Amino acid sequence: MEILVCVRRVPDTSENEIQLNSAGNDIERDELVYSINEPDNYAVEEALQIVARVGGNVTVATVGSEDDEEVLRREMAMGANHGVMISDEAFSGSDGRGIATILKGFVEKGHYDLILTGVQAEDGGAQVGGMLAALLDYPFASLVNSIEVLDGGKLTISREIEGGNREMNEIDLPCVLSIQTGINEPRYVGMRGIRQVASIPIPTFGASALGLDPGTVGRVAVRVKRVDYFVAALGKGAEILHGSREENIDKVLELVAAKGGLK
Amino acid sequence: MARIFAYIVHKGGVVDDSAVELAAAARKIDAAASPTAILTGWGADLDAACNALSASYAEVWKLANEALAYPNAELVRKALVKVLPSGSIVLLPHQHFGMDLAPGLSIKMKSTFVSDVVDIAGVEGADLKVVRQEFGGQVSAHVRCDLSSGAVVTVRPGAFKSLEGAVVSGVGGVIDKSSDIGALTAGRRYLETVTAEAGDVDITRYNVLVSIGRGIQEKENVAIAQELADALGAAVSCSRPVVDAKWMEKSRQVGSSGKTVKPKVYLACGISGSFQHLAGIKGSPFLIAINKNPKAPIFQVADVGIVDDLLEFLPELSNRVREMRTVTAK
Numbered sequence: 001m002e003i004l005v006c007v008r009r010v011p012d013t014s015e016n017e018i019q020l021n022s023a024g025n026d027i028e029r030d031e032l033v034y035s036i037n038e039p040d041n042y043a044v045e046e047a048l049q050i051v052a053r054v055g056g057n058v059t060v061a062t063v064g065s066e067d068d069e070e071v072l073r074r075e076m077a078m079g080a081n082h083g084v085m086i087s088d089e090a091f092s093g094s095d096g097r098g099i100a101t102i103l104k105g106f107v108e109k110g111h112y113d114l115i116l117t118g119v120q121a122e123d124g125g126a127q128v129g130g131m132l133a134a135l136l137d138y139p140f141a142s143l144v145n146s147i148e149v150l151d152g153g154k155l156t157i158s159r160e161i162e163g164g165n166r167e168m169n170e171i172d173l174p175c176v177l178s179i180q181t182g183i184n185e186p187r188y189v190g191m192r193g194i195r196q197v198a199s200i201p202i203p204t205f206g207a208s209a210l211g212l213d214p215g216t217v218g219r220v221a222v223r224v225k226r227v228d229y230f231v232a233a234l235g236k237g238a239e240i241l242h243g244s245r246e247e248n249i250d251k252v253l254e255l256v257a258a259k260g261g262l263k
Numbered sequence: 264m265a266r267i268f269a270y271i272v273h274k275g276g277v278v279d280d281s282a283v284e285l286a287a288a289a290r291k292i293d294a295a296a297s298p299t300a301i302l303t304g305w306g307a308d309l310d311a312a313c314n315a316l317s318a319s320y321a322e323v324w325k326l327a328n329e330a331l332a333y334p335n336a337e338l339v340r341k342a343l344v345k346v347l348p349s350g351s352i353v354l355l356p357h358q359h360f361g362m363d364l365a366p367g368l369s370i371k372m373k374s375t376f377v378s379d380v381v382d383i384a385g386v387e388g389a390d391l392k393v394v395r396q397e398f399g400g401q402v403s404a405h406v407r408c409d410l411s412s413g414a415v416v417t418v419r420p421g422a423f424k425s426l427e428g429a430v431v432s433g434v435g436g437v438i439d440k441s442s443d444i445g446a447l448t449a450g451r452r453y454l455e456t457v458t459a460e461a462g463d464v465d466i467t468r469y470n471v472l473v474s475i476g477r478g479i480q481e482k483e484n485v486a487i488a489q490e491l492a493d494a495l496g497a498a499v500s501c502s503r504p505v506v507d508a509k510w511m512e513k514s515r516q517v518g519s520s521g522k523t524v525k526p527k528v529y530l531a532c533g534i535s536g537s538f539q540h541l542a543g544i545k546g547s548p549f550l551i552a553i554n555k556n557p558k559a560p561i562f563q564v565a566d567v568g569i570v571d572d573l574l575e576f577l578p579e580l581s582n583r584v585r586e587m588r589t590v591t592a593k
């Protein structure tokens with residue numbers, strides 16, 4: 001099975017305290033720690049496990065720039081056979097539809113039985129996979145948390161629905177699936193593994209190589225655009241305890257008892 | 264102003280809470296809007312859901328087809344594309360079904376897509392200005408969406424409360440659009456629903472939950488939370504990353520894709536406060552948050568917050584509880 005996994009490099013929010021810049025139009029990006037978008041990493045692991053069972057190849061691709069190459073190398077170190085950089089000046093500033101349009105161009109240059117994405121990216125919104133499928137006229141399923149390959153160009157998949165219940169579906173290949181976290185246990189990647197793939201060439205594809213009309217991607221085609229960032233007050237705000245640790249502990253116990261917790 | 268439709272999720276004849284929230288969102292887009300509810304399904308369940316909506320929507324479009332008895336997003340999309348006027352604004356809830364349907368629907372409607380909207384800032388010229396959250400809710404952003412060819416918008420569950428005066432009289436009633444759908448086939452076929460397994464501990468039965476998130480950092484540290492729970496007579500629950508990492512069973516997960524709990528006291532330890540997590544905490548428990556990041560969104564919804572390292576705070580808290588217990592036992 002030929003599997004394409006679309007991946008992205010994102011700021012790691014669990015590692016970062018996000019600050020607004022002084023102008024308020026962006027976040028401070030200088031000190032951010034970046035890594036592979038977490039669900040994308042599960043998607044790559046799933047692709048590797050499928051190929052281990054039924055044979056085939058895993059290609060990881062990203063729409064990005066030089067800085068994003070590190071995530072391709074990381075996933076190649078995990079075992080992906082090929083890494084592909086999809087990059088062009090004309091692509092910058094693309095919205096979700098633009099990214100899906102670019103990926104469609106790439107998919108049509110090759111032959112893939114199965115295309116995986118992560119369920120969502122940190123600042124995205126669970127859009128690219130479903131859009132890509134619709135542009136290609138492939139079947140799509142979101143929030144996939146198990147995949148079984150059947151004979152005759154079909155898969156049985158489960159989708160995660162409310163309360164942790166699973167919706168079982170049969171889906172025809174080729175198709176696009178967005179992968180939910182927890183579907184597997186992604187293998188560990190060490191520095192050594194990354195060094196081993198450091199010299200493997202990563203081909204780059206631009207707008208003309210993909211036969212894309214520059215008017216359909218990038219800034220010129222944007223329909224959704226972020227105008228500013230701000231910090232919103234979501235709720236009334238907690239009373240923050242400013243005492244010493246001992247004082248805070250006593251206060252917590254007093255409150256737990258008062259609320260009927262300590263019995 | 265474009266016509267606004269709200270796709271209504273329903274099950275067993277009962278309309279989902281999102282129905283009133285979508286109506287509220289529609290009125291924030293256009294105060295004069297009279298949004299149309301649109302429902303797909305089959306049989307008596309669909310009819311019951313349509314009738315139940317006449318209090319909150321002036322007009323209800325019914326799309327009945329046996330193939331739509333179970334909401335398969337691909338079939339639903341094909342049916343909607345047949346009946347929705349081009350240029351419409353379509354609202355859906357941002358949950359598993361909306362996430363499945365909405366992106367592809369926007370492509371087939373040739374309209375703009377924006378997801379997980381938490382507020383509407385207004386309409387400016389040809390643009391709809393919405394509020395989204397990024398970076399795990401640490402910051403919000405205003406986003407402009409071009410409405411010139413319509414839009415598909417998914418709305419965060421719980422973000423829009425039903426508005427005063429949102430109740431309308433059923434003037435239009437239920438309009439049957441079923442004959443416009445035609446034959447439906449899909450490359451994806453629903454088989455069955457498998458319900459989640461019950462676990463070793465039923466977290467829904469406890470008054471106090473010590474709930475741990477990614478901040479617990481490794482599997483070995485789960486014992487720190489268990490010690491505190493034992494001392495308090497509580498149970499340990501957790502957020503999704505803890506389950507994804509296989510540090511705890513799925514049955515311990517609180518949230519939209521886990522359990523719904525109603526404790527008296529909820530201690531959120533190393534949990535950032537995502538909306539999917541908060542969706543599982545009901546009954547307004549007293550919420551105490553321990554987090555080392557003073558900007559963590561959990562502090563906005565908690566009653567009391569402590570900015571500290573949980574790996575140090577929790578063991579000391581456990582010791583103090585045990586001390587108290589021995590004193591009172593004497």
Ligand SMILES: Cc1cc2nc3c(=O)[nH]c(=O)nc-3n(C[C@H](O)[C@H](O)[C@H](O)COP(=O)(O)OP(=O)(O)OC[C@H]3O[C@@H](n4cnc5c(N)ncnc54)[C@H](O)[C@@H]3O)c2cc1C
Pocket residue numbers: 013014119120143399475476477478479501502503504505516517518519520521522532533534535536537538539540543553554555556559571572573574
């Ligand atoms: C469709 C869907 C369904 C989902 N369903 C659920 C669900 O049911 N339940 C759920 O929980 N999530 C769910 N999620 C995931 C959700 O979006 C968040 O990713 C998740 O809740 C984050 O968990 P967290 O707060 O533990 O981790 P993070 O957001 O990474 O936060 C970790 C927090 O720990 C703090 N921390 C780190 N170290 C320490 C320390 N030593 N001491 C104190 N604090 C520390 C950090 O400051 C941070 O605030 C779902 C996501 C999707 C897409």
